[in-house]
Amino acid sequence: xxxxxxxxxxxxxxxxxxxxxxxxxxxxxxxxxxxxxxxxxxxxxxxxxxxxxxxxxxxxxxxxxxxxxxxxxxxxxxxxxxxxxxxxxxxxxxxxxxxxxxxxxxxxxxxxxxxxxxxxxxxxxxxxxxxxxxxxxxxxxxxxxxxxxxxxxxxxxxxxxxxxxxxxxxxxxxxxxxxxxxxxxxxxxxxxxxxxxxxxxxxxxxxxxxxxxxxxxxxxxxxxxxxxxxxxxxxxxxxxxxxxxxxxxxxxxxxxxxxxxxxxxxxxxxxxxxxxxxxxxxxxxxxxxxxxxxxxxxxxxxxxxxxxxxxxxxxxxxxxxxxxxxxxxxxxxxxxxxxxxxxxxxxxxxxxxxxxxxxxxxxxxxxxxxxxxxxxxxxxxxxxxxxxxxxxxxxxxxxxxxxxxxxxxxxxxxxxxxxxxxxxxxxxxxxxxxxxxxxxxxxxxxxxxxxxxxxxxxxxxxxxx
Ligand SMILES: Cc1cc2nc3c(=O)[nH]c(=O)nc-3n(C[C@H](O)[C@H](O)[C@H](O)COP(=O)(O)OP(=O)(O)OC[C@H]3O[C@@H](n4cnc5c(N)ncnc54)[C@H](O)[C@@H]3O)c2cc1C
Numbered sequence: 001x002x003x004x005x006x007x008x009x010x011x012x013x014x015x016x017x018x019x020x021x022x023x024x025x026x027x028x029x030x031x032x033x034x035x036x037x038x039x040x041x042x043x044x045x046x047x048x049x050x051x052x053x054x055x056x057x058x059x060x061x062x063x064x065x066x067x068x069x070x071x072x073x074x075x076x077x078x079x080x081x082x083x084x085x086x087x088x089x090x091x092x093x094x095x096x097x098x099x100x101x102x103x104x105x106x107x108x109x110x111x112x113x114x115x116x117x118x119x120x121x122x123x124x125x126x127x128x129x130x131x132x133x134x135x136x137x138x139x140x141x142x143x144x145x146x147x148x149x150x151x152x153x154x155x156x157x158x159x160x161x162x163x164x165x166x167x168x169x170x171x172x173x174x175x176x177x178x179x180x181x182x183x184x185x186x187x188x189x190x191x192x193x194x195x196x197x198x199x200x201x202x203x204x205x206x207x208x209x210x211x212x213x214x215x216x217x218x219x220x221x222x223x224x225x226x227x228x229x230x231x232x233x234x235x236x237x238x239x240x241x242x243x244x245x246x247x248x249x250x251x252x253x254x255x256x257x258x259x260x261x262x263x264x265x266x267x268x269x270x271x272x273x274x275x276x277x278x279x280x281x282x283x284x285x286x287x288x289x290x291x292x293x294x295x296x297x298x299x300x301x302x303x304x305x306x307x308x309x310x311x312x313x314x315x316x317x318x319x320x321x322x323x324x325x326x327x328x329x330x331x332x333x334x335x336x337x338x339x340x341x342x343x344x345x346x347x348x349x350x351x352x353x354x355x356x357x358x359x360x361x362x363x364x365x366x367x368x369x370x371x372x373x374x375x376x377x378x379x380x381x382x383x384x385x386x387x388x389x390x391x392x393x394x395x396x397x398x399x400x401x402x403x404x405x406x407x408x409x410x411x412x413x414x415x416x417x418x419x420x421x422x423x424x425x426x427x428x429x430x431x432x433x434x435x436x437x438x439x440x441x442x443x444x445x446x447x448x449x450x451x452x453x454x455x456x457x458x459x460x461x462x463x464x465x
Contacts, residue, residue: 001028001108002333005124005133007116007140007276009033009100011040012315013306014139016322019099021329023106030131031104032124034115038100039093041141041307042315045161048092050184051350052085053164057191058353064191065224066392076192078167085164117277121299125277135301135329139322140276142269142307147176150237155245157265160185169194170261174247176235177266178205180349183217185266187353190225197228197258199235199249206349206414210364212379212397213414220352220395230258238263271310285310292340294325300332317343344430345410348419356396359422362410362429363401375409376402376465378457380450382415387445391416400454406434406462411454417447424451435459 004021008014009031021027042048056076064073104111116126122133144159146152158166158173160181172195175182182198183205190196198221204214221227233251240246244261273285282298283289289297290309296302303325306318321341328338345367349358368375382388382396396415403409411425428438435458442448 002026002134002329003028003030003132004135004137004329005030005032005116005122005131006137007032007124008138008306008308009103009111010035010038010096011139011141011306011318012042013141013308013318013322014137015040015096015100015103016319017137017139017303017305017326018103018109020323020326022103022109024330026333027108027330029109030124030133031100031109031111032114032116032126033100033111034113037090037093037097038113039089039096042318043092043096044089045164047315049085049089049164050160051354052088053081054184054188054350054353056081056084057188058355060191061187061224061353061355068392078169078192082165082167115275117275118281119277121281122301135303135332137325137329138273138276138302138304138308139306139318140272140308142310142313143272143274144265145268145270146265147235147267149176149235151239152263152265154240155238155263157263159265163189163264170244171195172244172260173197173262173264174245174258174260175199175264175266176247177264177268178229179266179268180347181268182264182266183358184350185264186221186227187225187351189264190227191353195226195260197230197260199233199247199258200229200231201234203231206358208364208367209358209360209412209414210366210399212399213358213412216395216397216414217351217356217358220356224352224395269307269313271308273308292342293328293338294321294341295328295332295338303329312343314347316346344426346422346426348422350419351414354419355393356414356416357419358412358414359418359425360410360412361422361425362408364410364412365399365401368401368403368409373403373409376404376458376461378402378454378461380453380457382450384453385445385447385449387447387449388416390445391447398450398454400435400451400458402435402458402462404462404465406436406459408433408435408438408458411451413450415447415450421448421451424448436462 010033175198206214236248305321307313324341365377393416398413401410408428
């Protein structure tokens with residue numbers, strides 16, 4: 001029997017590993033997770049609750065910005081928002097726990113509802129017992145990463161987890177961090193009545209996208225949500241004041257202070273490895289510590305999947321890495337070569353409350369060039385298609401990246417329904433489709449007309465090239 005231990009069975013990555021290996025002939029599986037109530041980040045404090053609360057604010061935004069509707073806009077009832085969010089997440093979490101129980105009922109599987117730690121490379125201690133493993137899978141997720149800014153310990157910054165549970169919010173806030181968490185939660189806070197200043201290090205957000213996308217997002221946040229965004233600005237220190245906090249920042253060599261009631265830290269996440277006993281093992285977390293096969297660089301019998309490896313902390317990646325790790329455990333056991341986990345970039349940020357989501361599938365023109373292509377890039381604005389105006393969502397833009405032989409390489413969209421269109425574009429990109437073979441026929445008037453416009457423009461460029 002090959003004994004596989006999984007640390008973090010309730011998470012998306014851990015449950016994927018467990019589901020693949022449970023009942024596999026010759027495999028004995030021991031699962032650990034002490035999460036309370038148990039259900040993993042996506043369900044309890046990530047994807048699902050964030051979209052739940054955003055949807056309430058999106059409805060308010062819809063009412064507020066449409067001048068055909070009269071009357072005072074309603075306020076976001078935070079008590080009700082959090083109550084409904086809790087109802088939903090506790091249902092989803094119960095479902096996840098039931099799935100883990102079902103896995104544990106299979107032959108050769110044991111589940112211990114407790115956290116565990118490594119006492120040497122392949123020995124795990126939990127509940128006062130030791131478990132010897134042939135393979136260890138670390139799937140312990142991530143925790144908010146709050147920067148070591150002078151004074152930060154004196155001001156108790158609020159993280160995404162605090163915001164999702166908040167039944168009251170301050171009148172004003174200063175925000176550090178404008179990655180996907182900040183981009184999603186800032187309009188929620190604004191719609192809930194918080195007067196916000198965001199500190200952004202770069203000239204614009206969405207650094208991996210062409211600059212036009214970050215510029216558009218800034219315009220939307222400033223004009224539609226009244227958020228002040230200080231770009232190319234760095235935090236220097238923070239201090240408590242009688243009214244709240246004072247954040248000292250620097251821009252272009254000039255110092256200034258931003259005052260607000262609370263500081264929000266949407267400053268990313270780091271692998272949850274503290275207390276795992278890694279110091280008792282050969283593992284050395286840091287740049288390159290996990291191979292594309294999901295094996296730890298320093299121990300081929302330890303696999304690290306999901307947010308715990310810090311490679312690409314998003315849900316579908318966590319799951320797919322879990323499946324790949326499970327396959328590779330069996331490959332290693334059977335003397336076959338483990339395969340790398342490779343994926344086509346597929347990301348969605350629910351910007352502007354999901355009214356103007358940002359989606360990216362596959363290559364940007366820049367990443368295509370880095371990969372050795374000589375791509376064609378075409379663009380279109382949402383305002384080019386009347387349908388967006390008729391739905392009162394006229395902002396935004398989209399780009400399509402195509403190889404010289406016509407193969408669709410990538411799409412980026414910051415516009416209404418871009419999240420849904422990511423699926424169509426995933427099929428086009430991952431299917432290696434020639435743009436000239438894609439049907440140029442959306443039902444009129446529907447928002448995918450923006451994609452047809454891109455396909456036509458790219459086909460024209462190919463003809464003329
Ligand atoms: C605000 C927010 C919004 C997000 N929105 C999206 C989104 O819209 N789309 C998307 O794709 N992604 C989103 N994400 C990211 C997504 O939630 C994560 O990438 C994903 O949930 C990570 O799954 P995981 O299995 O790696 O970790 P987790 O789900 O965190 O699982 C880790 C598990 O390990 C357990 N554990 C910890 N320590 C131990 C131990 N010592 N022993 C045993 N068990 C242990 C924990 O209890 C937990 O159950 C969001 C994240 C946040 C914070």
